[in-house]
Amino acid sequence: MPRQRKRQRRGSAGLIIAAVLVIGLPLLGWAGVNALTRDDTGDDSVAADDDSRTDAAGEASRGEATGSFEIAQAARDTVNACVDRLAAGDAYVASAGVGIGHWGEHVQARTDMLNGTIAQEDMKAIWKRTRLSGPDDVAQATAALEAYEALPGCGDLATLEDAPDNVLDQAAACLERETAMTTAVAASTAGLQDWANHLNAMAAHADGEMTAAAAQDLWVASWEAAPANIGAYNDAHALLVAASACE
Template sequence: MPRQRKRERRGSAGLVIAALLVIGLPLLGWAGVNALTGGDSGNDSAAAADGSRTDAAGEASRGETPGSFEVAQIGREAVSACVERMAAGQAYVESAGVGIGHWGEHVQARTDMLAGTVVQEEMRAIWKRTRLAGPDDVAQATAALEAYDALPGCDDLGSLEGALPEVADQAAACLEREAAMTTAVAASTAGLQDWANHLNAMAAHADGEMTAAAAQDLWVASWEAAPVNIGAYNDAHALLAAAPACE
């Protein structure tokens, strides 16, 4: 029996401790409950909010905007495409220049013969040399023009916004060069077309498709008009050489 009573006393003591805990909890408050349970304080949410504000402030102080990397990448790709097109345009202008140069020699030979600075034999030798080179001149330049036309233009650079400064500078230089290139390509095409037309006329005369009189009249008209497009090519080529590089 004594043992039984001891167990009862211990049981009563346990009930008393539990009762004290239940009664005391409202008095301890939130901080006390957390101290007893080992939980976190309610300041964590505020701290997290402060951290978010700090991070946001840091981002703003660095001047970073959403999508700035993507915009810059698009700008770099647009510049790269324009660089490729400008290189192809340069190749065409130079190739056309070979043919236009031969056409200029062909025209100048008659001018010099009429001025008495060369004899007819010299004139005819120049004519033969340039005429034989003519078909290859036209074929190579035509292939270069097709390669140039197959590439996209530089229009995307004009609407580029938000690019990094170095990309914006490249875009401005490329757009300026494109304007000069457009003029040079047009002048190249006009000058080369004059040469191709004369080559076709000579071939037609050789094949008996044109009388000697008609061929001579056409040749004289072409000779008189030739300096306009040859001069335009030379001027456009000089402007292109002075234009900013697109690279």
């Protein structure tokens, strides 16, 4: 009997040990899961940091791209403003050219009559035709000049930096044309002013505000001086035509 009890105790102890081992397996399993969870949490944190750095780099890259786009767009806007300005300048030079052309015919008619290449009646016919066109010549050119002067100049093109090469090339062409335009506008204004002055003198004589002798003396002086400004306009216009396009 005692031996049998001892065996039973040993058997019970074996069962208890086995039970402990069996029960311990889930504990080890949970510990392993917890360990893996802690490892995964660590990896996720590192990955999150990497993602944050990647996102930050992306944002910086996008910021640089946005900044570059804004610089390029601002440069294009500056060029476009100059394009508008010079287009208005072209319109003024062309309009002034109509009046200066009539003034040139008016002056040349006297030259041709004195040289005997046309009759006095032909001279007077040219004078009448050009004189009647004169007021519209001056009015239209004056309006065109005001439109030109109302637009900002092209000086900002010289300060462009970090713009795309093609925009900088456009800016250089526009600056070259602006130089020619400035000369052409000045010559247009001088030539047109001579025509306006003579028209005013003729109107003053017609209204009795000037004697015939005074009007004749003024006319001869204007006729002698006229070729200088007419020639300057023609030369400046030719240079403008040959200048680089601003577009």
